[in-house]
Amino acid sequence: xxxxxxxxxxxxxxEGASLELRCNxxxxxxxxxxxxxxxxxxxLQLLLKYFSGDTLVQGIKGFEAEFKRSQSSFxxxxxxxxxxxxxxxxxxxxxxxxxxxxxxxxxxxHLIIQP
Amino acid sequence: DSGVTQTPKxxxxxTGQRVTLRCSPRSGDLSVYWYQQSLDQGLQFLIQYxxxxxxxxxxxxxxFSAQQFPxxxxxxxxSSLELGDSALYFCASSVAGQINEQFFGPGTRLTVL
Numbered sequence: 194x195x196x197x198x199x200x201x202x203x204x205x206x207x208e209g210a211s212l213e214l215r216c217n218x219x220x221x222x223x224x225x226x227x228x229x230x231x232x233x234x235x236x237l238q239l240l241l242k243y244f245s246g247d248t249l250v251q252g253i254k255g256f257e258a259e260f261k262r263s264q265s266s267f268x269x270x271x272x273x274x275x276x277x278x279x280x281x282x283x284x285x286x287x288x289x290x291x292x293x294x295x296x297x298x299x300x301x302x303h304l305i306i307q308p
Numbered sequence: 309d310s311g312v313t314q315t316p317k318x319x320x321x322x323t324g325q326r327v328t329l330r331c332s333p334r335s336g337d338l339s340v341y342w343y344q345q346s347l348d349q350g351l352q353f354l355i356q357y358x359x360x361x362x363x364x365x366x367x368x369x370x371x372f373s374a375q376q377f378p379x380x381x382x383x384x385x386x387s388s389l390e391l392g393d394s395a396l397y398f399c400a401s402s403v404a405g406q407i408n409e410q411f412f413g414p415g416t417r418l419t420v421l
Contacts, residue, residue, distance in 0.1 A: 229412075236310060236398060236412040283351065294364045295341050295353025296410065 195220045197284050199299035206274050207307045214269040214302050216284030224286040226267040227296065228258055231281045240282075243267065254278070279306045311335065312413035314399050320419045326387040329416045333380055333401030339363070340382040341402070341410060342374055346395040357382055358404075386418070394420045 196219045206212050218224060225244050229237040241252025248260040258269045267284060281303050285296040311334035321327055333340050342354040344367075353366035357376035368374075371389075376382040386393060396417050400410040 227409075236312075236414045237400075238310070239409060239411070242409055285351075295343065295356055295366050297353065298351035300350045 195224065195286055195288075195297050197286055197297055197299035199282075199284055199302050201302045202300070203303045203305065205305040205307055208276055209273050212269075212271045212274045212278070212304070214282050214284075214304070216267045216269065216299060217265050218267065218284070218286045219265065220286055223262065224288065226258075226260060227285040227287070228252065228256070228267070228269045229283045229285060229298075230254075231283065231301075233280075237283065240269070274304075274306055276306045276308070279304055310411040310413065312399060312401050312411050314397075314413040314416050316416060317414070318417050318419075320421065321389060322421055323389055323391060325389050325420075326385065327389065327418065329384040329386070329397055329399075329418075331382045331384070331399030331401075331413060333382070333399075334411055337401035337403050337411070338380065339402045339404060339408075340376055340380070341400040342368075342382070342384050343398040343400065343412075344395045345398060345415070346392075349395075351398075354384070389420045391420050394418055 198217045227242045228240040231237050240256045243260045281301045283301045284299045287296045288294050313332045315330045338359045341356045345351045354368040355374050356364040374384045396415045398415045399413045402408040402410045
């Protein structure tokens with residue numbers, strides 16, 4: 194069965210500093226990969242997705258992620274964080290190749306921004 | 309605003325009761341997904357409907373059921389409620405029946421007392 198691991202439950206970063214959130218997945222083939230963000234009391238907003246092609250994908254709000262097949266990773270990065278980036282971040286996988294199914298989510302990483 | 313609407317926003321009920329959560333997908337989306345978010349289990353996929361038909365099933369309990377109507381809105385029915393069913397229930401929609409970009413609604417917070 195597929196699984197997603199986000200090893201960092203909490204991360205604290207100073208405003209203006211760079212950010213990297215880790216995500217590792219276990220899947221039988223190359224999955225579709227997603228990063229979502231959840232602000233307090235809100236639903237999930239898609240930041241970016243990887244289906245195929247260029248392994249470095251750009252998303253909204255200045256985020257990017259890199260798919261590394263050899264490491265089964267899809268880490269999220271941002272060069273300079275803003276206080277408004279404080280939120281819960283979820284990595285998710287879904288079946289590639291046209292399969293019907295829901296997403297499998299990691300447990301999330303809570304991002305705290307220090308002034 | 310994702311375009312996915314969910315009602316009600318909050319629901320408080322007692323153990324043993326039955327509730328219905330409602331979801332309207334984005335205009336043009338044919339697939340609806342239901343997810344449960346709880347502190348201990350995290351975000352878990354429950355079930356997917358595509359154009360009125362059940363398409364995929366996840367960790368959905370037998371006490372729970374869903375359906376999608378001809379106008380594509382969906383309802384999630386939770387019965388014989390237990391304390392452990394207290395959670396945030398999200399609906400998401402996507403254009404196609406296969407895995408794709410999913411747009412999430414704001415969720416319904418269910419509290420079972």
